[in-house]
Amino acid sequence: MHVPLGTPSYIRFGVMLLIAVAVAMGCATTPHEPEALQETSQQAYSVRTAHDELYVAVSPVRRSVQIVHSSVAVVGATVDAVVNDRFQRRIRETLPEYDFGAEFENAVSASLGAHMPPNSHRVPPMGSTAGYQSRRQAQEARFQALARDGHELVLDNRLTYGLYGPEATLVTKLESTMYALPSGRRLFDQTIYTRSEPVYANMELRDPTFTYPPNLDVHNIRFAAEDDALDAWLMDSGAPLRDAFDEAVTHSTEALLTALELEVTPDGAYWMGVSHLLRRRYDTARAYFEGALAGDPGHLGAANGLAVTLARKGEHEEAIAMTESLVEEHPNFMPGWFNLAWWRARETGAYNEALEAYQRALELDGPRNRRIERTLDRTVDVGQWR
Numbered sequence: 001m002h003v004p005l006g007t008p009s010y011i012r013f014g015v016m017l018l019i020a021v022a023v024a025m026g027c028a029t030t031p032h033e034p035e036a037l038q039e040t041s042q043q044a045y046s047v048r049t050a051h052d053e054l055y056v057a058v059s060p061v062r063r064s065v066q067i068v069h070s071s072v073a074v075v076g077a078t079v080d081a082v083v084n085d086r087f088q089r090r091i092r093e094t095l096p097e098y099d100f101g102a103e104f105e106n107a108v109s110a111s112l113g114a115h116m117p118p119n120s121h122r123v124p125p126m127g128s129t130a131g132y133q134s135r136r137q138a139q140e141a142r143f144q145a146l147a148r149d150g151h152e153l154v155l156d157n158r159l160t161y162g163l164y165g166p167e168a169t170l171v172t173k174l175e176s177t178m179y180a181l182p183s184g185r186r187l188f189d190q191t192i193y194t195r196s197e198p199v200y201a202n203m204e205l206r207d208p209t210f211t212y213p214p215n216l217d218v219h220n221i222r223f224a225a226e227d228d229a230l231d232a233w234l235m236d237s238g239a240p241l242r243d244a245f246d247e248a249v250t251h252s253t254e255a256l257l258t259a260l261e262l263e264v265t266p267d268g269a270y271w272m273g274v275s276h277l278l279r280r281r282y283d284t285a286r287a288y289f290e291g292a293l294a295g296d297p298g299h300l301g302a303a304n305g306l307a308v309t310l311a312r313k314g315e316h317e318e319a320i321a322m323t324e325s326l327v328e329e330h331p332n333f334m335p336g337w338f339n340l341a342w343w344r345a346r347e348t349g350a351y352n353e354a355l356e357a358y359q360r361a362l363e364l365d366g367p368r369n370r371r372i373e374r375t376l377d378r379t380v381d382v383g384q385w386r
Contacts, residue, residue: 033187034260036178040152041119047109047157048125049101054245055162055209056088058230087163087230094238104159104249108174111253112155115262125156140184147182154179155188157256160209161245167367168230170196170241171208172248176256192255193275194248199305201339202346202369205280205312266296273305277312285309300326304335311339316347327360334364345372351379 037043109122123146132138146154160173171193178188195208233241251271258268273288286309292302303326311319320343327336338361344354358372 031178031186031189034178034262036153036180036187037117037155037260037262041117042150042152043116043120043155044123044146044149044151044153045109045112045116045120045155045157046123046125047105047112047159049105050158050160052101053088054091054100055160056084056091057162057164058084058087058166058168087168090230090234091238091241094234095242098238098242100161100245101159103246104161104172104252107249107253108157108159108256111257112157115257115260116155121151123151123154125158143179143182143184151181153181153187155260161248162209163230163233164208167197168233169208170233170244170248172245172252173207173209174252174256176259188260190256190259190272191275191279192252192259192271193278194251194255194271195274196244196248198301198335199274199277199308200335200367201308201311201342202371203308205278208278264291264295266292266299266302269295270299270302270305273302273309277305277309280312282309282313286313300330300333304333304339307336308339311343311347316343319343320348332364334361334366337361337364338366338369341372342369345375345379351376355380 113120113122126135126139126142129135129138132141143154155176155178158175160171160175162171163169164171174192176188176190176192177186179185180187191207193208197203233244251267254263254265254268255271255275256268257263258265259272269288269292273285273292276282276285276288286306289302289306289309292299293306296302303322307319307322307326310316310322320340323336323340323343327333327340330336337357341354341358341361344350344357354372355376358376362368
């Protein structure tokens with residue numbers, strides 16, 4: 001794809017990002033044909049939420065007791081339900097008028113309505129399978145009905161959202177799948193995540209909405225869920241949670257529009273990078289992070305995400321060099337200091353430098369990590385940092 005000289009920089013950024021992503025995904029098995037939106041004249045889209053209210057899975061008790069002994073898992077599950085229900089009631093009482101699901105659904109629908117081709121229509125999502133022998137049969141009947149109405153493709157979107165893990169990390173998940181009609185051939189299939197936590201070097205790479213949350217490190221485990229897990233979210237009548245959710249919804253829609261090539265933005269590219277990193281699709285994640293930086297060279301999240309991606313590919317020295325430059329230019333960027341501490345303590349054995357980076361991360365209110373601390377316990381004078 002040729003980009004003429006004189007083309008506005010934001011257009012050049014979008015085109016070059018899409019080229020890079022197309023190359024990175026060339027060997028992937030995930031369907032990725034967003035151009036179908038521009039090649040058809042009648043499209044449909046649906047949006048639905050997976051649950052009625054903000055999902056809460058902040059209690060680590062069940063995971064804890066399973067680590068101790070699997071025979072007490074049922075007890076742990078019961079404690080989980082009680083604790084999570086109590087937290088959910090607190091949210092409901094603090095934000096009685098705020099409908100998380102409606103906000104998410106309306107934002108995605110409005111964004112698609114504004115950016116999809118003119119002859120696009122919102123249609124109901126997949127409904128009940130009653131009267132059909134299987135879900136597949138019901139889906140085929142739906143595709144045929146949509147095709148009879150003149151639609152050539154349908155883009156289905158499923159929304160999940162909640163607080164996960166003992167740190168009550170806010171997570172959104174947007175699953176978007178495009179089907180050709182009436183065949184049902186998948187043209188596009190993307191899962192987009194946003195998280196209220198930055199990209200850390202020790203972040204577990206898996207679906208962050210998994211019931212046993214991915215950021216639950218057995219070396220940092222809490223054996224009881226405290227009420228203060230939600231306090232920061234619910235102060236000022238719940239303003240932090242409401243504002244963070246609004247921001248997460250915005251990021252989700254930006255990422256979806258970027259993935260669909262309807263409106264490519266640096267923030268959208270960043271969250272697509274995070275989403276592919278969580279799925280261990282390192283080349284595609286790298287392409288998106290680099291694309292975000294091409295559009296916004298000062299995007300700290302994208303630079304940090306790119307460094308973590310390189311490290312996951314085994315390129316630790318390059319990741320460290322990139323992050324050293326990042327914190328030199330932005331000395332208060334806590335995730336960079338934490339990641340340097342992790343890599344130096346866990347990967348390269350530069351223990352004194354790890355100590356310095358870890359101290360700086362803690363000064364900036366970064367998370368404590370027992371793996372880093374245990375490594376430093378064995379290698380440096382404990383009195384230096386305890």
